Amino acid sequence: MANAREHILSRLPDAQPAPHSWQEPFAPISTLLPSDRRRTLFADKLAQNKATFSEVLARKSIPGAVARHVAKQGYAGKVILGQSLAALPWDVVDLECHWVSGENDLPLEDGLMMVSDCFAAAAETGTIITRSDQHQDSRLNFVARHHCVVLDERDLLGPYEDIWVHMQSQQKAMPRSVNFITGPSRTADIEQTIELGAHGPASLHIILVRAESTRPESGEL
Amino acid sequence: MDVTSRQFSDKAHQALRDTVLQKALGHIEEGFVEARKNAAANLPEFEELRDRGRDIRAHVIEHLGAYLRQFEDQVYAQGGRVHWARDAAEARQIVAEICAEQGARTIAKSKSMVTEEIELVSHLEAQGLKAVETDLGEYIIQLREEKPSHIIAPVIHLSKEQVSETFHEHHQIHGFEDKLTERAELVAQARSVLRETFMDADVGITGANFLVAETGSVVLVTNEGNADLVTSLPDTHIVVTGIEKVVPTLNACHTLLRLLVRSATGQETTTYTSFLTGPKRPKDANGPSNFHVVLVDNGRSAMINTQNREMLHCIRCGACLNHCPIYANIGGHAYGSVYPGPMGAVLTPQLAGLADSVDLPNASTFCGKCEAVCPVRIPLPKMMRHWRESEFEQHLTPTGMRFGLGVWSWLGRHPALYRLVQRCARLGMRVLARNGWIKALPLAGKGWTAWRDMRAPDGESFQSQWAKRGKKEPA
Numbered sequence: 021m022a023n024a025r026e027h028i029l030s031r032l033p034d035a036q037p038a039p040h041s042w043q044e045p046f047a048p049i050s051t052l053l054p055s056d057r058r059r060t061l062f063a064d065k066l067a068q069n070k071a072t073f074s075e076v077l078a079r080k081s082i083p084g085a086v087a088r089h090v091a092k093q094g095y096a097g098k099v100i101l102g103q104s105l106a107a108l109p110w111d112v113v114d115l116e117c118h119w120v121s122g123e124n125d126l127p128l129e130d131g132l133m134m135v136s137d138c139f140a141a142a143a144e145t146g147t148i149i150t151r152s153d154q155h156q157d158s159r160l161n162f163v164a165r166h167h168c169v170v171l172d173e174r175d176l177l178g179p180y181e182d183i184w185v186h187m188q189s190q191q192k193a194m195p196r197s198v199n200f201i202t203g204p205s206r207t208a209d210i211e212q213t214i215e216l217g218a219h220g221p222a223s224l225h226i227i228l229v230r231a232e233s234t235r236p237e238s239g240e241l
Numbered sequence: 242m243d244v245t246s247r248q249f250s251d252k253a254h255q256a257l258r259d260t261v262l263q264k265a266l267g268h269i270e271e272g273f274v275e276a277r278k279n280a281a282a283n284l285p286e287f288e289e290l291r292d293r294g295r296d297i298r299a300h301v302i303e304h305l306g307a308y309l310r311q312f313e314d315q316v317y318a319q320g321g322r323v324h325w326a327r328d329a330a331e332a333r334q335i336v337a338e339i340c341a342e343q344g345a346r347t348i349a350k351s352k353s354m355v356t357e358e359i360e361l362v363s364h365l366e367a368q369g370l371k372a373v374e375t376d377l378g379e380y381i382i383q384l385r386e387e388k389p390s391h392i393i394a395p396v397i398h399l400s401k402e403q404v405s406e407t408f409h410e411h412h413q414i415h416g417f418e419d420k421l422t423e424r425a426e427l428v429a430q431a432r433s434v435l436r437e438t439f440m441d442a443d444v445g446i447t448g449a450n451f452l453v454a455e456t457g458s459v460v461l462v463t464n465e466g467n468a469d470l471v472t473s474l475p476d477t478h479i480v481v482t483g484i485e486k487v488v489p490t491l492n493a494c495h496t497l498l499r500l501l502v503r504s505a506t507g508q509e510t511t512t513y514t515s516f517l518t519g520p521k522r523p524k525d526a527n528g529p530s531n532f533h534v535v536l537v538d539n540g541r542s543a544m545i546n547t548q549n550r551e552m553l554h555c556i557r558c559g560a561c562l563n564h565c566p567i568y569a570n571i572g573g574h575a576y577g578s579v580y581p582g583p584m585g586a587v588l589t590p591q592l593a594g595l596a597d598s599v600d601l602p603n604a605s606t607f608c609g610k611c612e613a614v615c616p617v618r619i620p621l622p623k624m625m626r627h628w629r630e631s632e633f634e635q636h637l638t639p640t641g642m643r644f645g646l647g648v649w650s651w652l653g654r655h656p657a658l659y660r661l662v663q664r665c666a667r668l669g670m671r672v673l674a675r676n677g678w679i680k681a682l683p684l685a686g687k688g689w690t691a692w693r694d695m696r697a698p699d700g701e702s703f704q705s706q707w708a709k710r711g712k713k714e715p716a
């Protein structure tokens with residue numbers, strides 16, 4: 021149907037567009053904040069969207085935070101861990117862990133707790149953003165029953181538009197999938213009433229790793 | 242596009258008598274109207290965003306060919322393929338051929354109005370394929386062999402009990418014997434049944450909320466996460482979408498996303514917003530090997546040089562349905578088209594022909610609410626008025642109405658007589674009124690007052706007030 025293309029295009033206005041003012045980012049003023057207030061906005065928006073939140077001071081404390089979250093959820097099964105988290109000291113916690121090691125290694129059955137990294141977050145709506153690459157199996161974000169996501173505070177940005185600037189500072193090419201995720205999966209299809217856990221995770225927990233510059237002087241979080 | 246809009250009047254009456262439907266439609270006010278109002282109020286830039294949204298959509302349509310070429314180039318550069326379909330039949334054939342190439346048997350689908358428009362699922366099923374809708378609402382519709390009654394809430398017309406009946410009938414083969422009473426249980430059961438479909442599917446089919454020209458990305462928004470399972474589990478992803486969905490840049494896309502979700506459900510964002518660009522890269526941990534985009538025209542290019550051009554700006558948020566007093570009283574099925582409500586009243590005559598859908602642009606009180614809430618400021622009442630004019634020009638107006646309009650226009654040209662008739666009518670209506678309302682109008686037949694009362698004329702007529710004010714504009 022090669023001529024379908026020509027046929028359709030011949031009927032459409034074809035002038036080359038000139039650069040336009042709205043190519044500039046247009047961020048809501050509420051999202052342009054210094055880092056401490058950005059963190060507060062992020063936490064507020066997570067709560068508004070029914071996600072939960074905890075903080076740690078260093079990456080090495082992530083296994084402990086995961087174990088606390090697992091206990092809080094009353095979850096008893098094995099914990100599936102994304103590849104990028106494999107180097108953390110998981111032996112200090114009493115969890116049955118499964119590290120995803122390759123393409124066909126992600127368990128797809130329903131009911132599991134899965135933990136992964138994200139590459140950025142937008143405080144604007146409490147949204148975490150993941151991208152697919154050789155270490156990130158995008159399916160993990162959607163097949164889990166309980167999803168736990170680790171966010172480095174340096175990757176916590178304000179408005180959505182900043183996500184792309186942040187990404188371009190790390191890579192030129194667009195990843196196959198970039199997923200903006202805000203709270204657990206939900207549906208209001210039946211009588212316009214929200215139920216969580218439609219197809220994706222029924223619970224979403226974010227563990228924020230505080231950046232050195234914003235860490236409190238002393239004490240555990 | 243096949244429509245049953247000729248039966249609009251009968252179906253509207255049925256809908257008004259349907260107590261289950263009337264109760265279900267009661268959820269619109271709280272679920273959508275209030276939620277949108279709050280969402281708009283909570284974003285100080287909302288009105289500014291609407292202007293920006295309108296400008297972006299107008300700009301895209303002005304340069305549609307150029308942006309589609311750019312999008313196409315980007316998709317190819319990422320390893321995907323783009324197909325062009327002039328009409329529904331071509332689109333269905335393209336999809337069927339891709340499925341055949343892949344030796345597909347099971348297809349998981351996420352919600353898409355374009356696939357409803359081209360009746361893709363029934364066509365694939367006729368070819369012996371198993372195509373399963375995975376959006377909960379669309380899934381229920383598919384089991385019940387119905388059509389969606391709302392563009393974003395397909396089962397807004399159903400009660401929990403009806404869903405329970407449907408699942409009880411269809412889920413026993415999956416080992417679910419008990420009839421459920423709780424919403425949460427119904428959702429959990431659908432999750433369990435549909436998980437099997439996701440695992441089995443060879444091909445995933447989605448629509449697109451937007452196509453980003455600068456990156457070749459397909460943007461999908463859902464709350465359930467079904468589109469993400471559809472696009473990450475099967476080995477082939479086919480996107481079927483309208484040619485008007487393209488936007489220039491990621492930044493422009495975010496402006497429209499902020500508007501779309503607030504206007505649709507009153508959320509600030511949906512749970513999932515996904516930017517999908519081409520197939521799995523060689524080193525990626527996962528992803529479909531094949532990525533196809535089918536760009537469907539099906540009457541869209543023909544709209545560009547018409548009075549309905551601005552309908553191509555529509556981002557399918559459903560706000561005009563939610564705020565329409567007609568839609569809120571009769572629901573979507575009465576319209577007999579996959580596109581109901583005010584946006585459907587403009588779009589359906591364009592896609593299916595005015596002769597078959599002439600009642601739809603007339604199903605409006607012209608209250609103007611649809612235009613007032615449309616995130617990209619589409620002048621829907623103006624466009625419905627255009628259709629009414631075309632209806633008259635094409636002699637599609639019923640004889641009685643034509644006669645009435647003729648009398649009206651003749652009277653309008655005889656002011657003294659007009660005033661006399663008007664005075665008599667006012668007196669007559671006052672006699673018929675009880676507490677300011679008229680319950681039956683002799684000349685209008687039963688139809689007009691069967692479901693609503695008419696307000697009795699209150700105070701003086703416009704003309705006499707005008708005369709008293711000395712024909713001056715009020716200060």
Ligand code: SF4
Pocket residue numbers: 504554555556557558559560561562584611614615616617618619621
């Ligand atoms: S016409 Fe406007 S309000 Fe109606 S669905 Fe389209 S964008 Fe939304």
